[in-house]
Amino acid sequence: MTETQSSAALDAVDAERARLFALLGRLLSHAPDAALLARLKLLPRGPGELGDAYAAISAAAAAATPEALEREFFDLFIGVGRGELLPYASYYLTGFLHERPLADLRGDLMRLGVEKAEGIAEPEDHIAFMCEVLAGLIAGAFAAEPEQANDFFTRHMRPWAGRFFADLEKAEMAVFYRAVGRLGRTVIEIEAAAADLPA
Numbered sequence: 001m002t003e004t005q006s007s008a009a010l011d012a013v014d015a016e017r018a019r020l021f022a023l024l025g026r027l028l029s030h031a032p033d034a035a036l037l038a039r040l041k042l043l044p045r046g047p048g049e050l051g052d053a054y055a056a057i058s059a060a061a062a063a064a065t066p067e068a069l070e071r072e073f074f075d076l077f078i079g080v081g082r083g084e085l086l087p088y089a090s091y092y093l094t095g096f097l098h099e100r101p102l103a104d105l106r107g108d109l110m111r112l113g114v115e116k117a118e119g120i121a122e123p124e125d126h127i128a129f130m131c132e133v134l135a136g137l138i139a140g141a142f143a144a145e146p147e148q149a150n151d152f153f154t155r156h157m158r159p160w161a162g163r164f165f166a167d168l169e170k171a172e173m174a175v176f177y178r179a180v181g182r183l184g185r186t187v188i189e190i191e192a193a194a195a196d197l198p199a
Contacts, residue, residue, distance in 0.1 A: 014138055014139070015139070017135075017138050017191070018135045018136075018138040018139035019135075020135075020183075020187050021131045021132070021134045021135035021138065021187070022131070022132065022135035022139075024127075024128075024131040024180070024183065024184050024187065025128045025129070025130075025131035025132035025135060026128075026132075027128075027177075027180050028077075028087060028126075028127050028128035028131065028180070029126075029128035029129075029132075030073065031066065031069040031070045031072070031073035032061070032064075032066070032069055033066050034066050037061045037064060037065075037066065037069075038061075040057055040058060040060075040061035041058055041061045041062045042058070043055070043057055043058040043061075045058070049186050049189075049190075050186055050187070050190065052186075053179070053182050053183040053186045053187075054183070056178075056179040056182050056183070057179045057180065057182075057183055059179070060175070060176045060178070060179035060180075061176070063175075063176075064175070064176045068175075068176075069176055072173060072174065072175055072176060072177060073177075075173040076168070076171060076173050076174060076177055083173075084171050084172060084173045084174075085164070085167055085168060085171060087126055087127040087128070087164055088102075088123065088125045088126055088127070089101040089102065089105065089125035089127075089130070089156065089157075089159075089160055090102045090123075090125050092159075092160035092163060092164055093159060093160050097123075098123060101125055101156075102123055102124065102125040104155075104156075105124055105125050105130075105156050106124055108152065108155065108156065109124060109133070112137070112142055112144050112148065112152075113142060113143055113144070114133055114136070114142055116129065125156075127161060127164055130156060130157055130161070133152065134149060134152055134153055134157065137149035137152055150195055153191055153195065154195055157188070157191075158188070158191075158192055158195070161184070161188050162185055162188040162189065162192070164184075165180075165181045165182075165183075165184030165185035165188060166181065166185050167181070168180060168181030168184065169181030169182050169185060
């Protein structure tokens with residue numbers, strides 16, 4: 001393989017990583033609408049665990065309706081008082097909201113020049129926001145060095161995101177979102193394994 005071919009393959013891998021984290025961020029920020037469900041139904045089944053996770057998302061999308069997913073999303077993440085899951089780094093790492101992990105994250109986001117969009121009430125350590133930031137870092141959407149995506153993942157997501165996705169995969173209120181949990185857990189495991197490879 002030539003250097004150009006190797007670089008193109010790496011770019012394709014990074015583009016897929018960015019798309020995956022962007023998709024997870026979208027699915028965890030609000031319930032999918034009919035247009036997104038239609039696209040998810042068409043996800044191709046590929047090889048390995050990631051291919052199986054794509055197939056599970058496709059099947060779950062085919063069985064879902066936007067109305068049912070609005071309710072499921074509410075029950076899982078909002079609830080009356082609170083949802084079944086609290087998708088925040090602070091909660092997973094300390095047992096409380098708005099703790100040190102959020103402060104550390106805000107400091108790093110400031111250094112990276114990444115800001116939360118206006119009108120977003122959720123704190124920055126929400127899993128959806130963190131997936132979107134990682135997608136942007138991988139895709140080069142921010143003025144940051146490429147290796148900062150791996151640093152961001154290792155520092156802010158690896159310690160807890162896998163546990164969150166595993167909890168989502170087995171959540172009592174989850175139907176469609178079980179498949180989202182499976183996809184997220186698989187992606188975090190792959191990302192962690194890649195981070196452990198020698199440079």
